[in-house]
Amino acid sequence: MIIFKTTLGNIKIRLFEEQAPATAANFLRYAKEGFYNGTIFHRVIDNFMVQGGGMTEDMEQKSGHEPIKNEANNGLSNKVGTLAMARTMDPHSASSQFFINVKDNTFLDFRSETMDGWGYCVFGEVIEGMDVVEKIKSVKTGNHGMHSDVPLEAIKIEETEVE
Numbered sequence: 001m002i003i004f005k006t007t008l009g010n011i012k013i014r015l016f017e018e019q020a021p022a023t024a025a026n027f028l029r030y031a032k033e034g035f036y037n038g039t040i041f042h043r044v045i046d047n048f049m050v051q052g053g054g055m056t057e058d059m060e061q062k063s064g065h066e067p068i069k070n071e072a073n074n075g076l077s078n079k080v081g082t083l084a085m086a087r088t089m090d091p092h093s094a095s096s097q098f099f100i101n102v103k104d105n106t107f108l109d110f111r112s113e114t115m116d117g118w119g120y121c122v123f124g125e126v127i128e129g130m131d132v133v134e135k136i137k138s139v140k141t142g143n144h145g146m147h148s149d150v151p152l153e154a155i156k157i158e159e160t161e162v163e
Contacts, residue, residue: 001127001163002031006041007156008136011100011129013083019074020123023085023094026068027123030096031160035064041136041155042147047103050136051086054097057154059144064096072110076122079104081133083124091118100126102137 002013015024030036036053039062043051054061070091078084078101085094099120101108110119126133136155144150 002028002124003161003163004036004129004157005159005161006132006136007154007158009129009132011132012127013124014127015124016074016076016122019076020071020121022068023071023121023123026065026095027083027085027098028162030064031162034160035062035096036157036160039157041151041157043099043149044136044139044141044151044155045149046137049099049101049105050133051097051099052155052157053086054095057156059147059150062096067093067095070094070118070121071123072119072121073113074110074121077104077106078108078120078122079106081126081130082122083126084108084120084122087120089115091115094121098123100133102133 004011017024041052042055086097087094108120111117139151141149
């Protein structure tokens with residue numbers, strides 16, 4: 001279990017270590033290292049997802065570990081309350097950033113081992129604190145430099161606890 005203590009409350013996460021072993025281990029490694037402490041939820045889109053895990057309050061990207069192999073072909077679906085890895089267009093580019101689905105986003109699920117079919121790897125779920133996620137998804141957002149959908153008031157992960 002991982003608990004993110006945020007400026008809006010706590011979010012408790014259970015990892016799917018059997019279905020997404022490398023992804024869960026990667027996330028746990030960042031959590032144990034304290035990497036997420038001081039990062040913000042930097043991309044918030046109501047009725048879609050809230051994303052965090054890589055940007056500081058001044059929107060500087062933190063440097064993380066090497067990207068991991070995409071395990072989206074694990075049979076899990078991007079349903080409300082699940083966590084998935086954020087990535088670039090390269091299916092195997094995920095490192096520290098993640099998102100929490102605030103609606104069923106099955107269009108993000110694995111379809112095939114092709115550039116546009118890989119999808120986004122689900123590796124955990126919120127087991128307590130969906131009310132906090134609901135608060136996050138409802139905040140006012142705007143632009144910050146080249147970034148859009150940025151909360152106008154920073155929502156920070158102040159501390160990460162691993163149980």
